Amino acid sequence: MVSSPLFRPMATSCNPLPPLEVPNIFTPNKDGRNDYFVIRNSAAQTQLKIFNRWGKLVYQSDDYQND
Secondary structure (H helix, E strand, O other), X not given: OOOOOOOOOOOOOOOOOOOOEOOOOOXXXXXXXXXXXXXXXXXXXXXXXXXXXXXXXXXXXXXXXXX
């Protein structure tokens, strides 16, 4: 490997992100089961679009924060 004042070898490492967990259903009827739509292990800024079964966009966020 060539070393010069402009190029210095360096070691890098990266840690894989945990798998993204996205629910495929939620039922906000206050029965304590699946009441909230929470994306686990999401990135700092997550774009989210939710479509109904007919393909109509019903929700959109450019920075979804599980709120």
